[in-house]
Amino acid sequence: MSRTVLYMSMSLDGFVAGPNEGPDNGLGDGGHRLHEWFFAGADHKDHKDIGKLAGVDGDVWNEAMSTGAVVCGRGTAEPAGFWGGDHHDGVPIFILNRNETGAGTAQWPLVTFVSDVKVAMTEAKRAAGGKNVLVHGAGTAQLALAAGVLDEIEIHLVPVLLGQGRRLFDNLAVEHIELERTRVLDGAGATHMHYRVRR
Amino acid sequence: MSRTVLYMSMSLDGFVAGPNEGPDNGLGDGGHRLHEWFFAGADHKDHKDIGKLAGVDGDVWNEAMSTGAVVCGRGTAEPAGFWGGDHHDGVPIFILNRNETGAGTAQWPLVTFVSDVKVAMTEAKRAAGGKNVLVHGAGTAQLALAAGVLDEIEIHLVPVLLGQGRRLFDNLAVEHIELERTRVLDGAGATHMHYRVRR
Numbered sequence: 001m002s003r004t005v006l007y008m009s010m011s012l013d014g015f016v017a018g019p020n021e022g023p024d025n026g027l028g029d030g031g032h033r034l035h036e037w038f039f040a041g042a043d044h045k046d047h048k049d050i051g052k053l054a055g056v057d058g059d060v061w062n063e064a065m066s067t068g069a070v071v072c073g074r075g076t077a078e079p080a081g082f083w084g085g086d087h088h089d090g091v092p093i094f095i096l097n098r099n100e101t102g103a104g105t106a107q108w109p110l111v112t113f114v115s116d117v118k119v120a121m122t123e124a125k126r127a128a129g130g131k132n133v134l135v136h137g138a139g140t141a142q143l144a145l146a147a148g149v150l151d152e153i154e155i156h157l158v159p160v161l162l163g164q165g166r167r168l169f170d171n172l173a174v175e176h177i178e179l180e181r182t183r184v185l186d187g188a189g190a191t192h193m194h195y196r197v198r199r
Numbered sequence: 200m201s202r203t204v205l206y207m208s209m210s211l212d213g214f215v216a217g218p219n220e221g222p223d224n225g226l227g228d229g230g231h232r233l234h235e236w237f238f239a240g241a242d243h244k245d246h247k248d249i250g251k252l253a254g255v256d257g258d259v260w261n262e263a264m265s266t267g268a269v270v271c272g273r274g275t276a277e278p279a280g281f282w283g284g285d286h287h288d289g290v291p292i293f294i295l296n297r298n299e300t301g302a303g304t305a306q307w308p309l310v311t312f313v314s315d316v317k318v319a320m321t322e323a324k325r326a327a328g329g330k331n332v333l334v335h336g337a338g339t340a341q342l343a344l345a346a347g348v349l350d351e352i353e354i355h356l357v358p359v360l361l362g363q364g365r366r367l368f369d370n371l372a373v374e375h376i377e378l379e380r381t382r383v384l385d386g387a388g389a390t391h392m393h394y395r396v397r398r
Contacts, residue, residue, distance in 0.1 A: 012354070012378060012394070013368030014213040030375060145360070155211070159378040159394055161344070163371035169212030172362035176229060179211060179358040184385050191383055193390065195211070195358055 002125040003151035004071065004144065006135040007064045008168055009034040009190065010155050015165035016138050026079025028165050034158050037189025057187035060156070065089070068131030069124040071096065071144075074113075076137035082108050087134075092127040094120045096140050117143040121150075138168045145177060150197055153179065156190040201324040202350035203270065203343065205334040206263045207367055208233040208389065209354050214364035215337050225278025227364050233357050236388025256386035259355070267330030268293065268323040270343075273312075275336035281307050286333075291326040293319045295339050316342040320349075337367045344376060349396055352378065355389040 010016050011034060018028030027035070038053055038061055053061050070093045077083070077095050085108035087093050097113045114120040121144065124133040132152075135144060144150035155168075183194035209215050210233060217227030226233070237252055237260055252260050269292045276282070276294050284307035286292050296312045313319040320343065323332040331351075334343060343349035354367075382393035 012352075012392075013371065014366070019373060029373070033375060153211075157392070159380045161368060161371060161376040161378065162373075163375065164373045167213070169360060172212065172360060174218060174228070174361075174363045176232060176362065177360040179360065181358045181385075181390060184383060184390055186380075186383050191380060191392065193211075193356070 002068070002128045002130060002132055004121050004125065004133045004135050004149060005067070005152040005154055006141050006144070006150055007154045008136065008138070008141065008156065009037065009158055010168050011158050011160050011162040011165075013161045013163070014167045014169060015162040016168045017166040018162055019164045019166075021166060023079055026076075030162065031165060033160055033162070034156075037156060037158060037187060055188060056185045056192065057189055060154070060185060060187065060192045064134055064154070066131065067091065067134035068128030069094065069133045070136065071120050071124045071133055071140060072136040073097070073140045075139060077111075082111060085110055092124070094124045094127075096120050096137075096143065117147050118149050138166055138170070141168060142171055145172060145197070148199055152182075152197065153193075153195040155193045155195075156187075157193055158190045201267070201327045201329060201331055203320050203324065203332045203334050203348060204263075204266070204351040204353055205340050205343070205349055206353045207335065207337070207340065207355065208236065208357055209367050210357050210359050210361040210364075212360045212362065213366045213368060214361040215367045216365040217361055218363045218365075220365060222278055225275075229361065230364060232359055232361070233355075236355060236357060236386060254387060255384045255391065256388055259353070259384060259386065259391045263333055263353070264288070265330065266290065266333035267327030268332045269335065270295065270319050270323045270332055270339060271335040272296070272339045274338060276310075281310060284309055291323070293323045293326075295319050295336075295342065316346050317348050337365055337369070340367060341370055344371060344396070347398055351381075351396065352392075352394040354392045354394075355386075356392055357389045 018031035021028040065088045070087045074097045093111045094114050178198040179195040185192040217230035220227040264287045269286045273296045292310045377397040378394040384391040
């Protein structure tokens with residue numbers, strides 16, 4: 001059965017981007033540090049040039065790139081230039097965009113704008129052809145957790161304290177969300193922690 | 200050589216206590232969840248009753264309890280009743296207390312109040328008899344990191360999202376602090392991550 005899996009690189013102090021994020025500064029000041037574990041061997045700063053990552057880091061990367069659909073927020077997709085309309089392997093991309101649906105769909109045939117996180121996850125699972133759904137972005141993660149539609153979490157825990165920036169887990173309710181740790185993989189540049197969300 | 204090692208249980212979303220912390224609510228609402236990994240087999244809610252923890256969790260616990268001195272903040276020590284004056288094995292306890300030094304030393308002979316984090320770490324290393332120094336508490340960790348006097352970090356990463364509470368890593372400067380991940384141990388109730396602070 002298809003599952004929605006959040007893949008995010010996070011510093012030990014919980015940040016997924018540095019301070020001063022913006023359209024031209026998608027990872028915030030110094031936030032590129034969090035992506036060094038997979039960009040280390042790449043010539044270009046485009047994730048589609050990656051694929052020769054060694055060992056555990058490569059296994060985890062390839063797993064993420066084997067998903068059958070993508071769900072993320074506009075704040076993640078836009079600074080990345082919508083990945084030229086193709087995140088990986090031509091899979092459908094669902095972009096969570098609460099205020100403005102539809103815009104841009106003509107330009108990127110694989111892209112669908114969805115205003116509700118539950119709808120986004122349901123449609124993405126249906127479109128994923130039995131594969132998992134790659135979920136990306138802090139805002140999307142928070143909405144999905146709150147709505148109970150995130151199935152799994154894969155954190156690439158990077159050995160650095162960023163000090164300031166944007167936190168992955170923020171604005172959540174006071175109720176605990178129990179997780180089951182299902183895998184720990186010790187990569188060269190990050191420790192990959194996999195959790196199932198208990199519901 | 201003696202090293203200062205922070206030992207803290209932390210939720211995946213970075214909290215070391217729930218909300219509404221206070222003298223009578225030292226771990227905040229629901230914060231006890233973070234200590235279940237070592238209290239699971241204990242009869243009493245006093246850490247000195249622990250010691251029969253199985254496997255990896257027990258190894259890590261025993262390591263922490265093999266330290267030769269303790270440094271923590273008053274906000275950690277006071278709700279714990281100063282551990283009856285003896286944290287473990289009669290080792291010296293240095294309590295960071297910026298505003299009020301000296302008070303309480305008569306009552307607890309092992310306890311010394313220190314107003315400066317560098318002095319606290321230096322004195323604790325000297326007093327530890329060649330063993331490591333156990334550092335505890337979010338405020339103390341933040342001060343020690345900022346002052347460059349924290350040598351290592353052991354995080355007991357608990358598979359839960361608390362949602363709200365007190366964060367371990369907060370109020371840090373924007374400069375990155377690079378870490379070297381030196382050990383990952385997969386315990387029954389927590390994943391134990393050990394880091395060396397690069398300086």
